[in-house]
Amino acid sequence: IGGESTRPGAQGVDADEEWARVADVLKELMNWNMPLSIDTMKANVMARAVHLGVDILNDVNGFRDAGAEAVLAQSNAGAVVMHMQGEPRTMQKSPQYTNVVSEVEGFLNQRMVALEQTGVQSSRVLVDPGFGFGKTLQHNIDLLKATPLFSTLGAGVLVGVSRKRMIAELTGQADPGLRTAGSVAAATYAAQHGAAVLRVHDVRETVEALKVAFALNQ
DSSP states (O other): OBSSOOSTTOOOOOHHHHHHHHHHHHHHHGGGOSOOEEEOSOHHHHHHHHHHTOSEEEETTOSOSTTHHHHHHTSOOEEEEEOOSSOTTTTTSSOOOSSHHHHHHHHHHHHHHHHHHTTOOGGGEEEEOOTTSSOOHHHHHHHHHTHHHHTTSSSEEEEOOTTOHHHHHHHOOOSGGGOHHHHHHHHHHHHHTTOSEEOOSOHHHHHHHHHHHHHHTO
């Protein structure tokens, strides 16, 4: 659940507005007895969500907001630590890297070390290379191919490419609703190369593809 859009070009909102958008939804979903993740970059929003009992803090900014590491460390929540170059409003204007894989790997490793120093065990953490967050198509392809490398950082790897622009650029499908086949193919590749968690829209199709792929690989 997220109260602030992080799509390319999105404008930010303050913490009170962000919380106002999600508070009632979170309170209702807490009664559904299922794991809940909040998508936020703000320590203040994280703290309120933890107080409600949210299970996972998903931060596209890698827990760099002042106080974010402490909120996580003082909770029992899991964490998704993502890499993003720049900020959502401007990140896709002209993303540049000398070596995208080594730079993203270095960032994620640094954030893992910082969290461990605050007492957050690596078993509580997933790392996310941040596909589409300050990356060109080639950057995204290089990062997806590097999934095995990211899995050596000591945390599980989360891959979320479902229906993203990279799928449109590879398949020619401008309509997000028509990107299922490409998204499933990318998710299957990620799972076969070490991804621990897949964030997808088309759950049934992805599960069926994974069942077939892993059966054939046994």
